[in-house]
Every structure is written in structure tokens, then in C-alpha cells.
Amino acid sequence: MKTSKWIFSCIASASIAFGIVACGSSGTAPENGVVVSGAVPTDDQIVSAWDYLYGRYLVLQQENHDINVEKVGYNRIKYNPLGSAQFVNPNLDVAYLEAWLAADSSHAVILNVPRVTGRYYTAQLLDGWGEVITNINERTYPDHPYGKFALVIKGTHPPVPADAVKIELPSPKAKLLARVELKGSPKTAVRLQHQFTVDASPEIKIDPPFDVPEFTPAAPIRAEIFDHVSEVLATCPDPMPKAPELQALASNVASYVKSSAAARARVDDLIRTRAIPEFFAGTKGFGTQKGGWSVSYVVGKFGDDVMARDIINYGGLWANVTSEAIYFVGQKDGNGQPLDGSRTYEIRFPKGGKPDAHVDGFWSVTLYSVPDYRVVPNAMHRYNINNVSPLKTNADGSTSIWLAPVRPKNAPQSNWLPTPDGKGFSLNFRAYVPKQDVLQGEWFPPPIALAK
Known part of the structure; x- marks a missing residue:
């Protein structure tokens, strides 16, 4: 095969x-x-x-x-290692886990979701077209945000535990991708990560992947x-x-x-x-653009937009719906020029205008080298800045994130992300559970400004 x-x-x-x-x-x-x-x-x-x-x-x-090369199997969770930056486009803000789940007409698959409080989490289920079926969290299931969830094929009626919420799958297979925010306490996030478990009968009949x-x-x-x-x-x-x-x-x-x-x-x-x-x-299009940032508002649920689904599946398979996360990608400065790791840039949030006010989850900015999209090695091992970073404010009450190969003299070390000297770089601004002004395109991160 x-x-x-x-x-x-x-x-x-x-x-x-x-x-x-x-x-x-x-x-x-x-x-x-x-x-x-x-x-x-x-x-x-x-x-x-x-x-x-x-x-x-x-x-x-x-x-x-995943099944034939990685040998991950079905109905087995893969707990991705925490904090590893030695792969492409790492998200260092969450603990990830993933699985291919498979039910049949006689058996449900039970997904156990732990109680998570005070930090972002979601268990995202997707179908075979890359469309989101549902997100299990306190926003989607306010009366049952954790506990047992029985995944059954639509139209079938296998036994389901009395204390489980039933979720219908459009086909026997679904992809699970779950995230737990680190929020400054990685050990707690890892403990919660491993409390996501799957119970599935070994008698479930599972078709192998369709050969392509x-x-x-x-x-x-x-x-x-x-x-x-x-x-x-x-x-x-x-x-x-x-x-x-x-x-x-x-x-x-x-x-x-x-x-x-x-x-x-x-x-x-x-x-x-x-x-x-x-x-x-x-x-090569960049959706909506402003101040060097670009963003898409068409992910997870595509309507009749075939090309959008193709491009998302090609470039960001398993993307979530915008109500859960929006990604602003920065590859140019506010003047439309490619970002240059030899230069100094400033992202200045006005007084009272930090991203915290625009998300109900969390936010982060991660810096990657291009074209390999890996984190940039530096002595501080700092690759991102987020809502729990100890950022210092400027004299006028604004807050700046500085991007430069060497820390600018006027930049607090806590506010500085090192760039690759002599090379290009890219930014990913992640906004989890964005508020309506973000969802409606009324809010963008401040421009990526070339420092004078």
C-alpha cells in the first residue's frame, strides 16, 4: 500500500x-x-x-x-510532547493530543474529558473533509463541559452510558485534536492533557484507510x-x-x-x-490584510467555498472554527515590505489596548524563521510572548513587543523576541476565543512597524 x-x-x-x-x-x-x-x-x-x-x-x-506510517492506530490517543520546539510551526502555548476515533453501528466510542478550570481547553472533532463537527468545552456544552461523551454514527443506536452526552458522527471515523492552555503552569497542563482518555471496544469493526x-x-x-x-x-x-x-x-x-x-x-x-x-x-493570497498582518475568517465550516477548504486542508489541516481561534499571520511590515531579521520592529499596543481585552481565551505571538518555519534559537530560549508574559509598559502606558536580532536599548528584555540576523522571519498571532470585534474584522493587531 x-x-x-x-x-x-x-x-x-x-x-x-x-x-x-x-x-x-x-x-x-x-x-x-x-x-x-x-x-x-x-x-x-x-x-x-x-x-x-x-x-x-x-x-x-x-x-x-498516521495509520500506516506513524502506526498511531484507531481509538488511541497520541499525547504530543510538551515544549518541544524541534519541529515545524510549533505552538508553545498549549499541550496537544490527537487521535483517530472509529465507531461502528453496534459500539459507541467514549471520550472522557477532564474538568478544566481557569484555562483554555477544547476537544475538537472533525470529519473526513476537514470540517469541524463540534468542540467539546464549556462554551459549546455549558451544562456538560467535561465527563463522558459517547460518539455514535448518525442513525445508529448502540448502548450509551447513562451519564454520557451523545454526539453523532457523520461517518464511522472522526479526528480528535485537543488543546490545553499552559498558562504558566505546564505541569498542570500535562496532567490535564493525560486525563483525556478514550474507551472503545476491541470488537469495533474498523475499515483500513482508503488507499490513495x-x-x-x-x-x-x-x-x-x-x-x-x-x-x-x-x-x-x-x-x-x-x-x-x-x-x-x-x-x-x-x-x-x-x-x-x-x-x-x-x-x-x-x-x-x-x-x-x-x-x-x-x-498565495493572504485573505484580509492590514498593517503587515493577514487573516482568514473562513475555517472549520466552509459552506460552499470549495477552494477555501482545499487551501485550509493543504496549508493547515484540522483548522478550528473562528469562534475558537483566529490566526493573524505577519510576514510583512506595515509598509508592505518582507520582514527582515536584521532590522528592528515594534508592535505597540496603545494604553488600555492590550490583546487581553479582545479575547476570552488567550493570545500569543510566536516568531518563526522562513522558509523552514522553525523557532529562532536564542540564549533565552524565548520563542513567543503571550498573555502571561511579564510585559513592561512604556512611559505613556502603551505596551510594545520588540523584534530585533539584538535587544534595542530602550526595550525591556521581557518585551523582546530575538529575530534571525540576516534572514527573513514570520509571526503568528494566535487569538483564542476571540471576541466579536475580532470575529467581525474590526480589530487587528497593531502594525508591525519598522523602528526609526
Whole structure:
């Protein structure tokens, strides 16, 4: 069985590289919204069908890697090590855990969530298209924010503990990704991390990952994407409102591909020369931009935006909904110039305007080198500044975060993030449980200003 080399850390790096863009179009829709079965598809229809399927194949590729290469298994939690910075795009603010969960018609999977107070946490469940099913926390389940949660396949009725909240899954499999805020006490966060557990019967019947051809981020899958359309679509229902229309389109293109060698060659060439270049062009957009920051407001729940789902799955698989987290990516200064680690920059929050007032969870700024998106080694081992950092205020009551290869003379050491001298760098400003002004695009971090 061929397996993917696409690992979670590579996906995370691309989320920085591409800014997790928001896309206004969802690819070209079938002409007049109608697909005539057996008709020769137009170029636009072929591109649209590839766009639609690609997002699902990215998830299938990750499942194949996790199960067949990493050997993580199903219904077993992987507790990611805390504080390690030796991988791409690390988030040093939370303790992570993840798992592939699988139920069947006769058995529920029980997820045990510990009681977490005074710090951010969520247990995020996603489907096979990268869409968020739900988040388990005190915001989504205020009457049952912790305890037992019975995950069952929609339409089935296996035994469920009386003290468990039932959550319906759209298909037998779901991805779990949970986070617990460190908040200055990592030992407590780790203890809570390991209190997330799964109880599952060994009798659960689990299908292996659907085998997919090998492809890479630089060389996406081409005509092979149409070889098993009916089987792929049967693995997981798609919540996208236009899914029936798009699936009919994909099925028609699949039939056309099988009709002749010439048809297959035409489709493969069109994917190579148009669909893939157009996709890559979309990844270079940066959503909404201001002061050197860019942000997407389309994650987790994509509506009918096929291209947004593709780009998020390509660049930030397992992204959460914006009500849980918004990511501002900084790769330019306020004048639109790429960030340069040899120079000095200031992010100045006005008096009374620190990010704390704009989130109900927490915030942080993490600095990465580019193009590898790893933390920048420094003597302080400081890679981020967040809401629990002991920041000092300026004389006028404002608060500055300084970015420079050497600490500026007027900068308190607590407010300084070292940059890579002579190299570019990138910032990720994470806002967990953003308030309405952030969600509605009314608040951005202050500009990344080149210091005078």
C-alpha cells in the first residue's frame, strides 16, 4: 500500500506560509447548476471536479500516513510532547493530543474529558473533509463541559452510558485534536492533557484507510483522483450544501476519464496546466490584510467555498472554527515590505489596548524563521510572548513587543523576541476565543512597524 509523506508538521508549516487564506470563490460551478450524465465535461467542469475532490484526498492522505506510517492506530490517543520546539510551526502555548476515533453501528466510542478550570481547553472533532463537527468545552456544552461523551454514527443506536452526552458522527471515523492552555503552569497542563482518555471496544469493526496514490504538496494528485470517485465519496458524507451537485459533476468526469486513453490524457493535462497552477495561485493570497498582518475568517465550516477548504486542508489541516481561534499571520511590515531579521520592529499596543481585552481565551505571538518555519534559537530560549508574559509598559502606558536580532536599548528584555540576523522571519498571532470585534474584522493587531 502506498502511503503519504505528508506529515502534520509539514501541514502546519504551510498554514504560516500561505496565511490560511480566505477565498471568495468556490471554483467554477457546473454550467446552469446541472450536470448531464454521460456528457463530455467542459474544461471548467473538470477543474471544478478536481477542486472538489482534492480537499478529501488531503485528509485521506493524512489518515494513511498516521495509520500506516506513524502506526498511531484507531481509538488511541497520541499525547504530543510538551515544549518541544524541534519541529515545524510549533505552538508553545498549549499541550496537544490527537487521535483517530472509529465507531461502528453496534459500539459507541467514549471520550472522557477532564474538568478544566481557569484555562483554555477544547476537544475538537472533525470529519473526513476537514470540517469541524463540534468542540467539546464549556462554551459549546455549558451544562456538560467535561465527563463522558459517547460518539455514535448518525442513525445508529448502540448502548450509551447513562451519564454520557451523545454526539453523532457523520461517518464511522472522526479526528480528535485537543488543546490545553499552559498558562504558566505546564505541569498542570500535562496532567490535564493525560486525563483525556478514550474507551472503545476491541470488537469495533474498523475499515483500513482508503488507499490513495502517493502525491506531495509540490506535486498534487492528477487524473488518478478520478479513478475511485464513488468509493471515495462513500467513505464520508460531505456537509457542503452543494455537495450533491459537485459529486454528480465529479462522477461524470470520472466516467469520462474511463472512457478512453485520450480522455484521460486530456483530463490529466488540464489538471497539470490549469487546475494545479490555479490552486497554487490561490494559496498565495493572504485573505484580509492590514498593517503587515493577514487573516482568514473562513475555517472549520466552509459552506460552499470549495477552494477555501482545499487551501485550509493543504496549508493547515484540522483548522478550528473562528469562534475558537483566529490566526493573524505577519510576514510583512506595515509598509508592505518582507520582514527582515536584521532590522528592528515594534508592535505597540496603545494604553488600555492590550490583546487581553479582545479575547476570552488567550493570545500569543510566536516568531518563526522562513522558509523552514522553525523557532529562532536564542540564549533565552524565548520563542513567543503571550498573555502571561511579564510585559513592561512604556512611559505613556502603551505596551510594545520588540523584534530585533539584538535587544534595542530602550526595550525591556521581557518585551523582546530575538529575530534571525540576516534572514527573513514570520509571526503568528494566535487569538483564542476571540471576541466579536475580532470575529467581525474590526480589530487587528497593531502594525508591525519598522523602528526609526
